[in-house]
Amino acid sequence: MADTHLPGALWTQRADLAALVAALDPAGAGLVRYVGGAVRDTLLGIAVKDIDMATPLEPPAVIxxxxxxxxxxxxTGLAHGTVTALLAGGPVEITTLRRDVSTDGRHATVAFSQSWQEDAARRDFTINALYADPRDLAVHDYFGGLxxxxxxxxxxxxxxxxxIREDYLRILRYFRFQARFGSLPADPVAEAACSALAPGLKGLSRERIASELLLLLALPDPAPTVARMADLGVLAVILPEADPATLPPLIAAEAAHGIAPAPLRRLAALLPADPPLAEQIAARLRLSIAQRKHLALVAARTIPEEAARPLAYRVGREAALDRLLIGGASMAPLQGWDIPQFPLKGGMIVARGVSAGPEVARLLRAVEARWVAEGFPDEARVMVLLDAELAGRSDPV
Known part of the structure; x- marks a missing residue:
């Protein structure tokens, strides 16, 4: 089990991690190991973001x-045995070895354990149940993860x-990890289980579902996986409105323009071109207010090329770009173009003899609308537009 060793990645050489290991295992008795994503990603040559450790020590002893x-x-999670060490190089979660006592499809009741294999047995996938000794970087594999x-x-x-019955979220985690690390053909046993038990996703909190869905959509190319989820009846449970066929063209457009993936943009592409429906779906998924607004804006889809800059001025560059990308429109109107600042101020209107108040605000809106319609001309032209508005007023100054 320990014939493989982690390569000497930079994170394994951190002095603060060495001090942490010395604090938890001063006698070198093998009381602490790296586990999970840090081990998996290092073996794959992927940059490590988070470091987790496991130990047979119980939380009071760790603290x-x-x-x-x-x-x-x-x-941070004493009921599940987790203590977070605050190190100079970033926080490290240290969790006591555990075994499941009971599960209900959403939560697990655990008991602490002294067995590394028991701890590995309660994890989801074989590639996530890899442990590494911090002293010699030997990898311990109990279920064929290597x-x-x-x-x-x-x-x-x-x-x-x-x-899956222990935690139905593992269905969505399966597809996310399949999109990130897997290759086709997928494991037929795993796919069959995900398909058969997909209705269990209805019992999960919408926040957990949304989090996993957005993590999946943030990956470089989740389109084949999303299509497979649809084929297996999983997508219909969590997002029945989705059309997987809309995702590949968007991902191709992103790649063509060198634009990074954005999960909300991709979610909008999956949905019908119906802003009110998009807002309802965002609310159902318990997205933030800012995310709901963005999704509704972007779901409107295509816009005429001449409307791209006015839209960017009104709702922001990101939302306008997203709509152009989803609609397969040209990016040219927004490339190399900075959103201008409206040069007219209320004080400039007052200086023309207009009393401060609602009339100033009305004139600002009127001139701004004409300024946008004319393609954002310079200040001199704005003053001409203001003169035209003032000349057309029927109310006394």
Whole structure:
């Protein structure tokens, strides 16, 4: 199990991590290991973002030993055995080895364990159940995760249906990890379990579903995976309005223009061109107010090329770009163009003899509308537009 070693990635050489290991395992008895994504991604040569550690030490002992070594910690999840060490290089989550006592499809009740294999057995996928000793970087693999990693194969640990029944979110995690790390053909056992148990997703919080969906859509090319989710009946449970066929053209357009993936843009592309419906879906997914507004704006789809700059001025460059991309329109109107600032101020109108108040605001709006319609001319032209508005007023100054 320990014939493979992590390559000497920079993060493994951090002095603060060495101090953390020394605090938790001063005698070198093997009481702490790196686990999960940091191990998996290092083996794949991918940059590591978060570092997690596992230990048979229970949370009170972890907190006490960190404090004795002068390392600050936060009890971020004591019920599940997690303590976060606050290090100079970034926080590290340290979780006590666990085994599941009971699960209900959303939450698990756990008991602490002294067995690394018991802890590995409760994880979702074999490639996420890899541990590495921080002293010699030897990798410990209990369920064939190394072979699966080499084959780009995503498998549940143990019985796929049982793992899903423990937490139905694992269905969405399966497709996200398949899109990120897997290759086709996918594991038929895993796909069959996801398809059969997809209705269980209805019992999850909408926030958890939205989070996983947006993480999937943020990946470089989730289109084949989204299409497969539709084929297996999974997408219809979480997003029945979605049309997977709209995603490949958008991803191609992003690549052609060198524009980074944006999950909300891709979500908007999946939905019908119906802003009120998009807003309803955003509310259903419990998206933030800002996300709801953006989704509704972008869902409107195509705009005439001449309307791109006025739209960008009104709703922002990002929303306008998203609509152009989704609609397959030219990016030319917004390339190299900075949104201008309206040069007319209320004080300039007052200086023309207009009393401060609602009439100033009305004139500002009227001149601004003409300024936008004329393609954002310079200040001299704005003053001509103001003169025209003043000349056409019927009310006394």
């Amino acid at each position: 006490e030993q960190l404090a004795a070594a002068g390392i600050r910690s936060v009890p 072979a699966d990693l080499d084959a780009r194969r995503l498998r549940f640990i143990g019985d796929a249906e049982q793992r």
